[in-house]
Amino acid sequence: MxxxxxxxxxxxxxxxxxxxxxxxxxxxxxxxxxxxxxxxxxxxxxxxxxxxxxxxxxxxSFSVLLLFFSSIFILSSISNRSVNAEVITLNSEIFNDKMQEKDTAWFVKFCVPWCKHCKNLGTLWEDLGKEMEGEDEIEIGEVDCGTDKPVCSKVDIHSYPTFKLFYNGEEVAKYQGTRDVESLKRFALEETVKAATKAQLEDDAEL
Known part of the structure; x- marks a missing residue:
């Protein structure tokens, strides 16, 4: 032995x-x-x-190999996080730029952490984000009015939660219907079609 x-x-x-x-x-x-x-x-x-x-x-050589595989793992994690981000958090630094994206609708939820009505939404907005994942021209966003008050003041948010749809940098509609995924999705699709049609007619008139 x-x-x-x-x-x-x-x-x-x-x-x-x-x-x-x-x-x-x-x-x-x-x-x-x-x-x-x-x-x-x-x-x-x-x-x-x-x-x-x-x-x-x-x-x-072993250290280089270990570093290589570690980098792949980290990049993969970051990539998966980006792909799974159906709801995009908007703040004062990026809000204006995002709203100005050409031919893109943004359906945005405005809330504050302490609001009981916002808490009662549960995972509604995340569920909507997943449901709208295949709609390339519609983005789902959210703004925390507790930390980004200037953004909420600019778009006239006075109660919570508030849901607004923007297209080409302009507010086109405010949602006041039933708070369920199907109703929210239908609203976003219909209002986006209206806004896109209007924008196309305006572009044609300028030609």
Whole structure:
């Protein structure tokens, strides 16, 4: 058993042979030591295994490979997060730019964290975002009026929750119907078609 353990150690550390290991542990391969010596050898086996693993981690080629796979994992996580972001959080830094996107409708929820009516919505807005995922010309957004008061003041938000649809930078409709996914989706689609048709007629008139 002792010979086998020393042989395993020598495989992890090629520069150290079994004879030297025998001298190192203060015992001969031809004599079996006490249980205490055997336990000590087993302990040294774990030490040498750890050293070998550390040397492998410090190897430049191994480090580069580890960094490569770590980068892929991080990028994949970021990508998945972006793909799954059906509802986009809007703030004062990006709100105006997003609303001005050409031929794009934004259906936006305005809320504050302390409003009980906002809390009662539950996952309604997230569910709507998932339902509208295939509609490339309609984006679902939300604004926290507690942290972005200037945005909410600019678009005349005085009660919560408020749902408004914007198209090409202009407010085109305010939703006041039943708060369920199907009704909200129908409203967004119908109002977007109206706004897009109006914008197209205006563009044609300018030609």
């Amino acid at each position: 002792l010979k086998k353990e020393l042989q395993i150690i020598s495989e992890f550390t090629p520069k150290i042979n079994t004879k030297n290991l025998g001298l190192f542990f203060g015992s001969s391969l031809s004599h079996r030591g006490s249980y205490r010596r055997v336990s000590r050898v087993r302990g040294q086996l774990h030490v040498f295994s750890s050293i070998a693993m550390r040397r492998r981690l410090l190897d430049p």
